Amino acid sequence: MLLILLAVLILHLIILVLLFVSTIANAWTVGGTKNTDLWYSCLTTNTGYHCSSASNEDWIQAVQALMVLSVLFCLFSLVFFMCQLFTLVKGGRFFFTAVFQILASLFVMCGAIIYTVMRPDGEEDAAFGFAYILAWPSSPQQPPLTAMCE
């Protein structure tokens, strides 16, 4: 029992870290000298490393919002997990933890899908960067986590 709880906690933390890195790191699309993420698009030239704010388009702001929300909900779920760990009696259910975690995974899924669909094309050797890839594992991890909690 204790082992399962510990595993759940560690998994929670791993997901949280993945989400943070994915939201913050500047590598959703990389290609040659240019790398972009949700917040900036940076270019490496002879004179240095120049960054400009990401475009103001609607979809990227939606992706930003969804990623931030998923991080927040994952945090809430972790907080609830800690709370319920100490206040719940045997046979009780980690209801709120699971709900928040499911919501967080939904948001990450939506955000990643929107980004995939709306990504600006036409850039030479543009490939998805590691931050984008990190976003995906965090969402499938969450249903097993929920199942373990219940």
Place this chain on the structure above:
Amino acid sequence: MLTILALASVILLGIVPQQSEAIVIYTGWERHALVGSDIRLSCSFFSWRWTSDDVTFSWSYRPDGARDAISIFHYTGGAPYVDNKGPFRDRLEFVGNPGRRDGSILLKNLDYGDNGTFTCDAKNPPDIVGRASSVRLLVFEKVPIQAGVITGSIIGAVLGLLLLIVVIYYLMRFLVARRVFNLSVSKHGKKGKGKEGSQQRQGPTLSIGDPSKLKAAASEKKKQESRKDKK
């Protein structure tokens, strides 16, 4: 002793900065405008000295991609001098108030060729050391959504919804608990105040769909008791 110390510190603070602080000029950072519209570029400054009569404001303009800036406005000796030969002739107007340290100008009927950097330089003799401040003008056909507006509104909406759900949940629990409490009070039939009050409350509850509601309330009460026992 303390008063002397306080007085000395006030005097020192009063004297020293006047000689070492420079004039600080404030303009915006970036301005967005629609084609054909007017825009007011504000320029203001902070200086430790009183606003002198010889205060000067001057605006210069550097088009996007150009290397040099041209001067388009100058205020000196109490009179404004606007551009009468350059790109802004007949389109520039002085709307500032130098007495209140405001050196704003109004540009009318903007065009795509007006994209560029506007620099404001103000001098307040004898406080003349300072750095000019620039504001970038961007002219659009359609003003784009500011960065972060949609992000902020989505996050705010979801969190607000969450808060609303939590509040409603606790409100429902509170109301149901109160209803059950009223019914239990009336059931046990407390004497004196309780009885009168309960009779008054019992009136309306008995009149509406009576037995089913009592049963529901009783089962809810049992559930709460069992939950309490569980905890």
